[in-house]
Amino acid sequence: MSETKEMQPRYEPAGVEERWQRTWEDEGLYRAVPDPSKTPFVDAHPPPNVTGELHMGHALQLAVGDTIVRMKRMQGYNVLFQPGYDHAGISTQNAVEKALLREGTSRQELGREKFEARVWEWLHEYGGKILVQFRRMGASLDYSRTRFTMDEAYVRAVMRFFVHLYRKGWIYRANRIINWCPYHQTSLSDLELVHVDVDDVLSTIRYPLADGDGHIAIATVRPATIPADVAVAVHPEDDRYKHLVGREVIVPWTEQRVPVIADERVEREFGTGALKITPGHDPTDFAIGRDHGLPEPSCIGLDGLVTAAGLEGLTQKEAEEKILDWCRERGLLEKRESYRHTVALCERCETRIEPLISLQWWCSMEELKRRPLELLRAREIVYHPESQHRFAIDSLENAPDWNISRQIWWGHQLPVWTCPDGHLTVQETEPEACADCGSTELTRETDVLDTWFSSALWPFATLGWPDDTEDLRHFYPGHLQTTAREIIRLWENRMIFSGLELLGEKPFSDVIIHSTVLAPDGRRMSKSLGTGIDPLEVIERYGTDPTRYGLLKNSLTQDVRFSYAAIEEGAKLANKLWNAARLIVTSCEGALPAERPASLEERWILARLSQTQREVERLLGEFDFAHTTDALYHLTFDDFCDWYLEAVKARLYDGDADARATATAALERLLKLLHPLLPHVTEEIWSHLPERETRLIVAPWPEAGGEEEAGALQRVQESAQVFRRSGIVPQLEGDEKRIFDAVVKPERAPQRGGADAEAERARLRKEIARAEGMLANERFVENAPAEVVAAEREKLERYRRELEAVGDA
RNA sequence: GGGCGCAUAGCUCAGCGGGAGAGCGCUCGCUUCACACGCGAGAGGUCCCUGGUUCGAUCCCAGGUGCGCCCACCA
Numbered sequence: 001m002s003e004t005k006e007m008q009p010r011y012e013p014a015g016v017e018e019r020w021q022r023t024w025e026d027e028g029l030y031r032a033v034p035d036p037s038k039t040p041f042v043d044a045h046p047p048p049n050v051t052g053e054l055h056m057g058h059a060l061q062l063a064v065g066d067t068i069v070r071m072k073r074m075q076g077y078n079v080l081f082q083p084g085y086d087h088a089g090i091s092t093q094n095a096v097e098k099a100l101l102r103e104g105t106s107r108q109e110l111g112r113e114k115f116e117a118r119v120w121e122w123l124h125e126y127g128g129k130i131l132v133q134f135r136r137m138g139a140s141l142d143y144s145r146t147r148f149t150m151d152e153a154y155v156r157a158v159m160r161f162f163v164h165l166y167r168k169g170w171i172y173r174a175n176r177i178i179n180w181c182p183y184h185q186t187s188l189s190d191l192e193l194v195h196v197d198v199d200d201v202l203s204t205i206r207y208p209l210a211d212g213d214g215h216i217a218i219a220t221v222r223p224a225t226i227p228a229d230v231a232v233a234v235h236p237e238d239d240r241y242k243h244l245v246g247r248e249v250i251v252p253w254t255e256q257r258v259p260v261i262a263d264e265r266v267e268r269e270f271g272t273g274a275l276k277i278t279p280g281h282d283p284t285d286f287a288i289g290r291d292h293g294l295p296e297p298s299c300i301g302l303d304g305l306v307t308a309a310g311l312e313g314l315t316q317k318e319a320e321e322k323i324l325d326w327c328r329e330r331g332l333l334e335k336r337e338s339y340r341h342t343v344a345l346c347e348r349c350e351t352r353i354e355p356l357i358s359l360q361w362w363c364s365m366e367e368l369k370r371r372p373l374e375l376l377r378a379r380e381i382v383y384h385p386e387s388q389h390r391f392a393i394d395s396l397e398n399a400p401d402w403n404i405s406r407q408i409w410w411g412h413q414l415p416v417w418t419c420p421d422g423h424l425t426v427q428e429t430e431p432e433a434c435a436d437c438g439s440t441e442l443t444r445e446t447d448v449l450d451t452w453f454s455s456a457l458w459p460f461a462t463l464g465w466p467d468d469t470e471d472l473r474h475f476y477p478g479h480l481q482t483t484a485r486e487i488i489r490l491w492e493n494r495m496i497f498s499g500l501e502l503l504g505e506k507p508f509s510d511v512i513i514h515s516t517v518l519a520p521d522g523r524r525m526s527k528s529l530g531t532g533i534d535p536l537e538v539i540e541r542y543g544t545d546p547t548r549y550g551l552l553k554n555s556l557t558q559d560v561r562f563s564y565a566a567i568e569e570g571a572k573l574a575n576k577l578w579n580a581a582r583l584i585v586t587s588c589e590g591a592l593p594a595e596r597p598a599s600l601e602e603r604w605i606l607a608r609l610s611q612t613q614r615e616v617e618r619l620l621g622e623f624d625f626a627h628t629t630d631a632l633y634h635l636t637f638d639d640f641c642d643w644y645l646e647a648v649k650a651r652l653y654d655g656d657a658d659a660r661a662t663a664t665a666a667l668e669r670l671l672k673l674l675h676p677l678l679p680h681v682t683e684e685i686w687s688h689l690p691e692r693e694t695r696l697i698v699a700p701w702p703e704a705g706g707e708e709e710a711g712a713l714q715r716v717q718e719s720a721q722v723f724r725r726s727g728i729v730p731q732l733e734g735d736e737k738r739i740f741d742a743v744v745k746p747e748r749a750p751q752r753g754g755a756d757a758e759a760e761r762a763r764l765r766k767e768i769a770r771a772e773g774m775l776a777n778e779r780f781v782e783n784a785p786a787e788v789v790a791a792e793r794e795k796l797e798r799y800r801r802e803l804e805a806v807g808d809a
Numbered sequence: 810g811g812g813c814g815c816a817u818a819g820c821u822c823a824g825c826g827g828g829a830g831a832g833c834g835c836u837c838g839c840u841u842c843a844c845a846c847g848c849g850a851g852a853g854g855u856c857c858c859u860g861g862u863u864c865g866a867u868c869c870c871a872g873g874u875g876c877g878c879c880c881a882c883c884a
Contacts, residue, residue, distance in 0.1 A: 009844065010846075218884085221884065266883090266884090267884080269883085278884090282884070285882085341883085387814075520821090553822090553832085554821090557815095559815090563821055565821065569833075571846060575846050576846080580844080586843080630823075774828095777865085780864055781864095783865085784827065784865080785827090791828095792828090
């Protein structure tokens with residue numbers, strides 16, 4: 001399938017990349033088909049939010065997964081790289097609501113059914129955008145298998161999961177304090193909040209003792225919640241208040257009598273050391289209240305407005321004013337001081353969160369987390385880098401029960417029906433009648449499930465579960481996951497326990513937690529800061545190959561700053577490779593004779609290719625992309641181009657058949673090693689090589705041969721170094737002399753003066769003195785490892801040899 | 810308040826017990842028939858500070874300083 005196109009001196013990714021992306025997909029080379037004769041390799045790529053535009057983190061994530069997957073595919077694995085997108089409950093609902101607002105209407109006006117229809121409409125318009133972006137990033141996903149978490153089949157999996165957990169007794173309904181977003185009118189998990197610092201006012205208010213004997217002062221930033229106070233708490237060891245425990249105080253405004261209790265969760269150092277207890281509107285107070293058996297009244301409604309007697313319908317600010325005035329009149333307001341603290345906001349709309357008590361659905365984690373922990377501890381599932389493995393274990397150990405219900409409209413409605421008598425019927429599909437009393441007047445639970453409840457099924461719901469499909473049998477359990485750090489607890493842990501619980505096997509064995517890509521100035525990339533860089537714009541400018549190279553050049557262990565320089569390095573590598581290929585292709589037209597690598601430089605480059613291949617296999621096995629790029633960059637520039645090609649160039653021009661055959665073979669191997677990293681340029685070059693039977697993307701990964709000759713050019717390279725520094729031509733013979741003359745071109749090199757030679761001698765003498773000094777140190781020779789001492793001896797000999805060559809004046 | 814991580818050349822970063830490295834940038838020399846997104850040479854560094862362990866520390870340990878991220882109910 002060689003195509004005879006002229007190769008331009010400069011490689012231009014534009015056009016070439018899109019062409020290959022189409023070709024690979026059209027020729028079905030991304031397709032994954034179950035085949036029992038092959039070993040599967042599965043990476044279920046995280047489904048981005050359907051509303052989203054891909055950001056730099058997605059680009060990195062895709063590059064990481066795609067690089068591994070491309071190597072595996074060439075190595076003969078039956079690769080499934082699964083694409084799709086997530087319905088992203090609240091985030092999607094938000095986007096559509098914003099659109100409705102612009103049209104002058106609202107979700108409430110439309111009603112639930114019309115709103116849902118509207119979301120689907122919106123999805124049909126924008127939902128495909130993600131996949132276009134995936135393709136443009138060169139991701140070799142099997143697009144024919146694209147799944148959506150609200151597909152009919154997927155919904156069935158979600159319902160099955162819920163019913164399964166319910167029947168196990170792990171799903172329950174309970175009143176708990178939750179994070180309530182008054183704007184979205186829904187509960188939110190702790191992980192859906194953002195915390196920001198705000199300037200607030202801390203008020204110190206006196207609660208008179210019921211027996212008239214003085215007062216206790218408490219400090220609060222939320223006087224509006226005073227009407228729901230049920231106690232005042234002090235630390236049990238606090239000598240200031242010990243004597244008051246068990247007595248009663250009078251709550252301002254309501255003038256209710258409440259007890260003084262002791263609890264060690266009270267911070268003695270904060271404020272006055274006394275804390276008002278409002279279980280209905282504060283998580284700490286809620287916990288303390290439950291432990292002390294206190295009532296849980298509320299004074300703030302779901303809309304965030306106050307409901308307390310005499311304050312009905314007021315905003316919290318207004319209520320606060322009234323209460324503070326009330327206190328002031330009675331001399332109970334001790335002081336007001338400015339106070340900076342953090343508050344929780346809804347991450348979607350940045351509305352201040354109200355902690356409220358609400359009836360929610362929960363999933364108990366006690367049983368579900370047991371086996372995942374065993375597997376993680378046994379390292380049957382491994383997070384990379386190692387620090388994230390420990391974090392994953394910690395976060396699972398401490399996983400609280402999971403609030404799985406949300407009071408929004410867009411999502412999977414709970415498969416729970418209630419009859420007028422309050423019996424619950426829980427089953428996958430709509431029941432005819434109540435399971436308990438046979439009533440046919442059933443109403444379905446209006447809550448929907450947390451988005452992550454469905455995401456948790458991604459590795460197998462995409463394969464057809466709950467049906468026993470061929471896909472499932474062949475492609476489950478999978479292997480790789482690539483994810484951002486912040487969703488380990490939201491997603492990774494839940495995929496693991498759901499896979500183990502429902503299918504009995506872990507969904508994957510390795511999880512790569514990639515780094516966060518920061519803006520060039522080290523700040524977070526974010527739209528609101530204006531620091532975001534659109535990966536598609538970078539791709540437009542530099543090409544996909546350079547972009548993924550630039551992103552992968554960084555280590556996984558720490559956050560990295562986005563760097564155009566790294567991407568330009570990738571562009572240079574692509575261009576260098578292109579030109580190396582141009583030299584070989586243009587001088588090697590015509591039939592190829594048998595390969596017979598006879599000369600020193602040929603044996604050397606083939607050994608270097610093998611050596612680097614092993615290194616790349618090892619590095620990618622450890623998911624070390626930074627060193628992979630480094631090794632391949634130097635292999636291409638230094639070894640392949642600057643030494644090997646320079647050495648054989650003359651023979652290629654002369655039409656030496658053996659040289660041409662070996663050059664083509666060597667280039668072929670170089671292209672294979674580089675393909676996972678730079679898929680497009682390597683495939684394009686491959687298409688210019690004569691008589692290729694397959695596309696490079698599915699060409700077999702080479703067998704790494706021997707490495708014995710990898711050091712064969714050492715003497716020539718050392719001589720070159722000495723010559724270039726000193727101008728002194730070394731004594732070499734045969735192949736070594738020929739290579740030296742071809743690569744170093746002594747006749748063309750500028751004549752060096754005596755100063756250079758003298759500088760070189762001085763350098764060598766210094767090195768020799770250092771090495772001699774070390775070897776003269778008995779304690780070094782005795783205590784240092786034998787190989788370290790031997791290496792030092794070798795160095796000494798080499799320096800002496802070089803000094804002799806330079807002429808020890 | 811917990812947890813994790815980072816401080817190495819002008820910049821971005823690798824190295825992590827025995828010669829201080831890469832890429833970019835900078836200086837100098839190359840109109841060498843694959844490539845100037847090239848080739849060659851070079852300048853540039855108390856490897857954050859203070860102690861400790863060691864024959865030997867950029868690397869290990871302790872403390873300090875300065876950053877970053879994640880988590881957390883100080884009202």
